[in-house]
Amino acid sequence: VSVKQIVEADLTWTGLRFESGVRIAVNERGRIAGAGPLATEPTRRLTGMALLPGFVNVHSHAFQRGLRGQGESFPAGKGSFWTWREAMYRLVAGLDESGFHRLSLQAFGEMLDAGITTVGEFHYFHHSKNGTDFALDDVVLDAAVEAGIRIALLQSYYATGGVGRPLEGAQRRFDAVSLDAFWKQMDRLDGLADPTIQTLGVAPHSIRAAGPEEIELLYAEASRRGYVFHIHVEEQPKEIDEALAVYGRRPLEILTDVLPTTERVTAIHCTQSDPRDLSRYLEAGGGVGTCPLTEGNLGDGIPGALPLMHSSRRLSLGSDSNARISMLEEMRWLEYGQRLATKSRGVITGPDATVAPALLEIATAGGAAALNVPAGRIEAGRWADFVTVDLAHPSLAGCGAGTLPGALAFGAGNDVIAETCVGGRWRVSRSRLR
């Protein structure tokens, strides 16, 4: 496999720090062939730029981009996750395939502008208005290709409208139909997916939407096929109350009880999780994906057990409802939520006792591990997925290699993002084109 480009920015993130003089060889298959002080002159010299691995967004529902700016008035008094969900169901009821395509494309394009090069699309909205045809599965894959973003399609299994309740209204467009129908569709998607930019995973929506037996069976087959396994867990107290009423156990307890290991699992949210349940789940190999901006927007709360999740080194970040798409802000609010809740600073720290490198690790390598996508680090064999930032941007003025991580994490927005590269293919951020 021959080398196609040699990339060199002024500064390159090597995992713990920014370094100069790092050249990255990218092969014709879009993978990193080598990185370091290579002798070959760069074919792409990025002057005035810093380069990092592209951000990995582990949890998105792209179509919810259609709710941007909506649902922020509360004439009947305070709203909640559940009143927001009604607005989301109204959006679902009105969307046809072209509307769904437009919103997906919009979200994925905005993710690239935010430096996100891989999205874990937790895809539960399967059917067109006319029946159970899984037509929107193809649409979401096509929209990702059109935008140029790497996608892990986390095909969601949705069978009940609440613990033990049938699907109703808009939820019928999420219907997994049966375990057989689900795996048949996975076979079909596996045949469609372009392995250079698309992978698949399995995602029972939640304990509200899939029972313990189904979750157990889905995990067994997902393991056999080598898929990652994502599920919403304990975002809201109501979900815990319902599970306790029906199963006598909390959702995270059920998950850890029914699965032989949680190694493939990324539990999304765990906002309300009990530290004992979480410890047991993490010890069995599980990871957690949190979505600070969405959890803030929906009033879910601040995950009390976040330091525990972080100590497992299996933490990742997602943009979830896409009310705002910015990995820099997700990173910032992961730490800020904890600072506000604990009245202390430096909660999410790395091996060198600094915050920003730990946040960058979570937003890159942490996400790549949760999606089992070889990206998230500048390392031979991984995808050539990068983001570059403009060192001349006013918000980064005065920063050097040492202060840049902190400036990105706490003092910068999407407008510092200059370009992204997905599998060796470069794209200029739209904030630079105006």
Ligand SMILES: [Zn+2]
């Ligand atoms: Zn979600």
